[in-house]
Amino acid sequence: TQLLEQSPQFLSIQEGENLTVYCNSSSVFSSLQWYRQEPGEGPVLLVTVVTGGEVKKLKRLTFQFGDARKDSSLHITAAQPGDTGLYLCAGESGGSNYKLTFGKGTLLTVNP
Amino acid sequence: ETGVTQSPTHLIKTRGQQVTLRCSSQSGHNTVSWYQQALGQGPQFIFQYYREEENGRGNFPPRFSGLQFPNYSSELNVNALELDDSALYLCASSLGRMYTGELFFGEGSRLTVL
Numbered sequence: 001t002q003l004l005e006q007s008p009q010f011l012s013i014q015e016g017e018n019l020t021v022y023c024n025s026s027s028v029f030s031s032l033q034w035y036r037q038e039p040g041e042g043p044v045l046l047v048t049v050v051t052g053g054e055v056k057k058l059k060r061l062t063f064q065f066g067d068a069r070k071d072s073s074l075h076i077t078a079a080q081p082g083d084t085g086l087y088l089c090a091g092e093s094g095g096s097n098y099k100l101t102f103g104k105g106t107l108l109t110v111n112p
Numbered sequence: 113e114t115g116v117t118q119s120p121t122h123l124i125k126t127r128g129q130q131v132t133l134r135c136s137s138q139s140g141h142n143t144v145s146w147y148q149q150a151l152g153q154g155p156q157f158i159f160q161y162y163r164e165e166e167n168g169r170g171n172f173p174p175r176f177s178g179l180q181f182p183n184y185s186s187e188l189n190v191n192a193l194e195l196d197d198s199a200l201y202l203c204a205s206s207l208g209r210m211y212t213g214e215l216f217f218g219e220g221s222r223l224t225v226l
Contacts, residue, residue, distance in 0.1 A: 104152070
């Protein structure tokens with residue numbers, strides 16, 4: 001069974017601070033996605049990383065895929081209250097198995 | 113371009129009952145996946161439908177079943193409801209079976225089983 005462990009589980013910070021959340025597994029994934037989910041809504045895709053060592057930037061968000069494609073991180077610079085939400089990582093194992101395996105998420109609260 | 117829509121948004125059932133949840137995929141998408149998200153957990157894969165056929169299934173019992181229609185909309189049926197079936201049920205649509213493309217989720221159907 002493939003598992004994705006996310007840490008920390010909860011994070012509460014002040015506006016303007018930087019933060020990093022982590023997504024780790026003992027399994028290799030062919031691609032990894034990061035989503036943000038707000039209360040009462042479905043997850044919204046932020047980014048997909050495919051290549052080991054890949055770094056993608058989305059405004060103040062920086063995503064990195066580990067060289068071995070087993071882990072990933074999300075770094076947010078100068079967090080804003082609008083960044084508040086549940087951040088989920090999800091891995092695709094490739095082949096004929098088309099499911100996404102999700103972590104439990106990191107619940108981020110950015111206080112004004 | 114219409115997004116993924118799910119119905120109903122909220123419903124309450126009692127143990128042993130049956131429920132049908134519906135999903136309209138995003139325009140042009142031929143693949144629908146269903147996920148169960150229990151409180152405080154990440155979504156768990158139930159199954160995927162591609163061009164009206166089941167294309168993969170997660171670790172869920174047979175009382176979870178589904179359909180995909182020619183217009184690519186989909187239904188999730190759950191029989192003999194149990195208390196642990198209480199969760200947010202998410203539908204996601206995509207163009208093709210692989211997830212390296214963009215996956216669009218609906219807002220979910222919140223099921224409470226009493």
